[in-house]
Amino acid sequence: MTNFMRRSAKQFVLIKAAKEIVKEIEKAGPDNLKVLAKAGKSIVGTYLQGCSPEEKAARRRDLNAVLQMGVTLDKLLDEVVRQMPQIAPEMKGKETYKESEIKSLEAFLRG
Numbered sequence: 001m002t003n004f005m006r007r008s009a010k011q012f013v014l015i016k017a018a019k020e021i022v023k024e025i026e027k028a029g030p031d032n033l034k035v036l037a038k039a040g041k042s043i044v045g046t047y048l049q050g051c052s053p054e055e056k057a058a059r060r061r062d063l064n065a066v067l068q069m070g071v072t073l074d075k076l077l078d079e080v081v082r083q084m085p086q087i088a089p090e091m092k093g094k095e096t097y098k099e100s101e102i103k104s105l106e107a108f109l110r111g
Helices: 003-028 030-038 043-049 053-068 073-083 085-091 095-110
Strands: none
Touching: 003 030, 003 043, 003 053, 003 073, 030 043, 030 085, 043 095, 053 073, 053 095, 073 085, 073 095, 085 095
């Protein structure tokens, strides 16, 4: 696989994974999640808690595939913010909040 193809596949997987998270955030209501974020509660954790066991298994599988391709959780969150700019104020410039979101994702992946 050429370097260009590898980068393209990685970018595609990143965008697709972020799109799934955005879809779930939109279902839960971005305004509700912004309120949680302002209170320091995890948007990602709230989203993942609302999933059925089957959805959780699928999300774990998908996230692990993304990580195996070399996409970091940090980049995934950046892509979620890029696709959903209305949550950017809660995420950008708040490194401790972003770190807590990454820890929520890591905990989810560990099961």
